[in-house]
Amino acid sequence: MTESEFLDLAEQALDSIESSLETEAETGDLDVECTRSGNVLQIECIDSKSKIIINSQAPMQEIWVAAKSGGFHYKYDGRIWRDTRDGSELFAVLSAIVSEQGGVTVTLSAR
Numbered sequence: 001m002t003e004s005e006f007l008d009l010a011e012q013a014l015d016s017i018e019s020s021l022e023t024e025a026e027t028g029d030l031d032v033e034c035t036r037s038g039n040v041l042q043i044e045c046i047d048s049k050s051k052i053i054i055n056s057q058a059p060m061q062e063i064w065v066a067a068k069s070g071g072f073h074y075k076y077d078g079r080i081w082r083d084t085r086d087g088s089e090l091f092a093v094l095s096a097i098v099s100e101q102g103g104v105t106v107t108l109s110a111r
Contacts, residue, residue: 001076003058009076010056010063014041016111017054017094030104045101052097063090067097080110 001009018041024030031046043052053066057073063081065072074081074090081090091108098106 001061006058006061010039013063013081013090013110014054014056017041017108019111020108024106028104030102030106032102047103048101050101052101065094068101069097
């Protein structure tokens with residue numbers, strides 16, 4: 001994959017995550033605030049006073065997630081973003097992380 005293709009895919013993923021969380025915050029009980037600066041998306045879970053940081057790493061062609069539960073690296077497999085260690089899917093793991101840190105069940109999916 002070229003760097004340009006990676007950047008487009010990573011941008012789509014970050015946009016999808018941000019949009020989904022903003023919708024959940026507006027229509028549900030999730031109290032989060034998203035801040036975006038370039039390739040970094042910061043999610044602040046207000047009630048737990050915790051943060052989740054998601055960013056793209058162009059040199060590695062990965063999306064990295066940092067949360068209370070640990071750090072995760074995801075590579076695009078041609079269809080979805082998969083964890084480089086256990087093969088889990090990015091949006092499924094983020095759903096669990098946001099649900100845990102946000103205190104409300106959230107289901108995120110690629111749009």
